[in-house]
Amino acid sequence: MNSTVHALATVPRTAVKRSPDVLPGFGLSLGYTIVYLSLILFIPLAALGLKAIAGGWHGFEAVLTSPRVIASLKLTFGSAAIAAAVNAMFGFLTAWVLVRYRFPGRRLLDAVVDLPFALPTAVSGIALTAIFSPDGTLGRFLSSIGWPVAYAPSGVTIAMVFIGLPFVVRTLQPALEELASELTDAASSLGASPALVMWKVVLPLILPSLITGFSLALARGIGEYGSIVFISGNLPFKTEITSLLIITKLEEFDYHGAAVIAVVMLVASFLLLFGINLLQRRALRWQARSTGP
Amino acid sequence: MNAQPFHFNPVRIALLSLVLLFLLLFLAAPLCVVFGEAFAKGFGTYLAALTDPEARSAIWLTLMTASAVIPLNLVFGVAAAWCIAKFSFPGKPLLVSLIDLPFAISPVIAGLVFVLVFGRNGWLGPWLSDRDWHVIFAWPGIVLATTFVTLPFIARELIPYMQEQGRDEEEAARLMGANGWQILFRVTLPRAKLALLYGIVLCNARAMGEFGAVSVVSGHIRGKTDTLPLHVEVLYNDYDFSAAFAVASLLTLLALVTLGLKTWLERRGATAPRATR
Numbered sequence: 001m002n003s004t005v006h007a008l009a010t011v012p013r014t015a016v017k018r019s020p021d022v023l024p025g026f027g028l029s030l031g032y033t034i035v036y037l038s039l040i041l042f043i044p045l046a047a048l049g050l051k052a053i054a055g056g057w058h059g060f061e062a063v064l065t066s067p068r069v070i071a072s073l074k075l076t077f078g079s080a081a082i083a084a085a086v087n088a089m090f091g092f093l094t095a096w097v098l099v100r101y102r103f104p105g106r107r108l109l110d111a112v113v114d115l116p117f118a119l120p121t122a123v124s125g126i127a128l129t130a131i132f133s134p135d136g137t138l139g140r141f142l143s144s145i146g147w148p149v150a151y152a153p154s155g156v157t158i159a160m161v162f163i164g165l166p167f168v169v170r171t172l173q174p175a176l177e178e179l180a181s182e183l184t185d186a187a188s189s190l191g192a193s194p195a196l197v198m199w200k201v202v203l204p205l206i207l208p209s210l211i212t213g214f215s216l217a218l219a220r221g222i223g224e225y226g227s228i229v230f231i232s233g234n235l236p237f238k239t240e241i242t243s244l245l246i247i248t249k250l251e252e253f254d255y256h257g258a259a260v261i262a263v264v265m266l267v268a269s270f271l272l273l274f275g276i277n278l279l280q281r282r283a284l285r286w287q288a289r290s291t292g293p
Numbered sequence: 294m295n296a297q298p299f300h301f302n303p304v305r306i307a308l309l310s311l312v313l314l315f316l317l318l319f320l321a322a323p324l325c326v327v328f329g330e331a332f333a334k335g336f337g338t339y340l341a342a343l344t345d346p347e348a349r350s351a352i353w354l355t356l357m358t359a360s361a362v363i364p365l366n367l368v369f370g371v372a373a374a375w376c377i378a379k380f381s382f383p384g385k386p387l388l389v390s391l392i393d394l395p396f397a398i399s400p401v402i403a404g405l406v407f408v409l410v411f412g413r414n415g416w417l418g419p420w421l422s423d424r425d426w427h428v429i430f431a432w433p434g435i436v437l438a439t440t441f442v443t444l445p446f447i448a449r450e451l452i453p454y455m456q457e458q459g460r461d462e463e464e465a466a467r468l469m470g471a472n473g474w475q476i477l478f479r480v481t482l483p484r485a486k487l488a489l490l491y492g493i494v495l496c497n498a499r500a501m502g503e504f505g506a507v508s509v510v511s512g513h514i515r516g517k518t519d520t521l522p523l524h525v526e527v528l529y530n531d532y533d534f535s536a537a538f539a540v541a542s543l544l545t546l547l548a549l550v551t552l553g554l555k556t557w558l559e560r561r562g563a564t565a566p567r568a569t570r
Contacts (some may be wrong), residue, residue, distance in 0.1 A: 022464050022468075025375060025474070026382075028372075029373070030380075032368075033373040036369045036372070038438055040437070040444060041441065044303075044406035044407055045406055045472050047406055047409040053557045063474035083506050091314050094312050097308060097309055101305065104311065111553075113320070115321075115552065116319075117429060118540075118549075119545065119548040120501070120502025120504060120543075120548065121504045121522070122522040123541040123548075125545050126327075126537060126538065126541060127324075127541070128323060130330060130534075130538075131326055158433070165319060219397050223398060223399030225400055226508075230529065242399075243400075244401075245400060246401050250408065254410065254437055255408070262401075266398065268417065269397055274385070
């Protein structure tokens with residue numbers, strides 16, 4: 001019945017060229033959307049850009065060549081990359097187990113994977129610190145084997161792993177659900193070892209989703225603040241992440257410095273995401289080639 | 294479903310144990326720590342930490358902030374979903390990705406941009422201080438920064454869901470003589486109520502729990518501009534750990550309720566099929 005109504009509704013539009021749309025409110029809703037985005041996002045972001053370039057190229061260079069800024073950028077991007085890689089691996093395993101296996105408590109586990117999304121970052125921050133600090137159960141053990149986590153660069157990575165996990169699991173789950181077990185079964189029955197099935201059948205099919213999950217976890221790690229500042233100890237040059245350095249600059253009323261660092265961080269994450277997007281397209285092409293006729 | 298029934302297979306058991314161990318460390322342990330530490334000094338201390346005047350003011354500020362942010366992003370989400378899901382126009386993919394922009398921006402930068410506009414040395418700073426209006430280090434700044442961070446939540450749930458539903462019923466209502474608002478309130482929104490609720494639940498959780506963006510604009514005036522997450526930080530930095538974890542346990546309960554609602558809504562079909570997301 002709906003389709004009849006639809007057909008009737010579209011008849012006049014094809015008969016009269018460029019007649020107005022049947023549904024009202026396009027101009028109003030689009031206008032409101034654009035004005036709202038401008039007020040909340042674009043104008044404030046423009047203020048950031050203008051502040052950053054206010055000091056000219058020399059001002060820009062002076063902020064960026066400071067060793068403290070370089071150290072924080074290295075720490076932030078490096079830790080985020082490691083954390084995203086750890087998440088790509090454990091996120092894949094988690095998604096695989098959740099999709100392929102049936103065991104008691106699976107649905108609860110499935111729901112709890114989103115905890116890092118739902119838990120306020122300050123809470124995750126103090127909870128992770130309590131676990132990994134030298135006073136905590138696990139922290140005492142880890143520092144006794146010579147691997148201090150809290151108040152060390154590893155702490156930054158641990159917090160980023162926590163915060164990025166759901167991104168990988170949630171992007172991989174639908175891809176794994178679509179992957180019919182007939183494919184893996186067929187490969188196994190033709191004599192392929194489990195490792196070969198993983199490498200030649202599963203991985204090519206899920207690679208684009210894996211890359212998406214990796215990049216989402218990476219972006220989240222780069223921008224993360226709340227869950228890191230408690231566990232990292234915030235030592236300049238050692239465990240100070242870029243987001244924290246922006247706040248430090250603000251507290252010193254160095255608005256220009258804060259804006260420059262923020263712009264560099266934004267541009268770097270956009271370039272990174274753009275590059276990963278290109279990589280994903282190549283992966284999709286590769287997938288089309290290897291699964292095509 | 295291509296899942297296989299549970300049976301004993303060494304590889305399976307090993308994989309499952311590895312995953313469970315990892316999730317135990319990263320998901321269960323933080324939860325246990327929060328409640329364990331919160332009650333470490335007994336129920337009396339716990340209750341005292343929550344009924345303290347500063348804690349009560351933080352709870353109130355958090356509720357006030359969420360109740361301003363959600364309507365703002367709700368109206369935006371409905372407007373954006375109406376034009377994106379029901380019409381086609383040039384630049385639509387760009388608009389959709391611009392809505393997701395806050396996800397790629399550090400919350401600290403979300404706070405910073407408002408300091409640069411409304412702060413003492415910002416664009417509107419002198420004009421505001423002439424009128425004795427406070428945005429930064431006050432509630433409006435907290436609302437703005439939180440709105441920036443939570444802007445995509447409702448829109449990005451509503452858009453794919455309404456796209457999936459198409460526009461046949463709206464067109465039918467139009468032909469029967471309904472005006473735009475009638476269509477919106479009697480046809481479109483009731484049809485999309487699950488996705489709407491889903492978006493609100495996610496938006497609320499983030500709005501009440503936001504830390505980075507709010508911490509830049511709030512100024513940390515105790516008992517005045519500290520939201521719940523900031524109050525947790527203040528108590529923690531004062532080495533008042535049991536009080537910090539007591540307040541944190543409130544936020545953890547919020548997270549658990551959010552997860553419960555989210556799962557319940559997902560089972561009732563609140564999300565558009567995953568392929569379109």
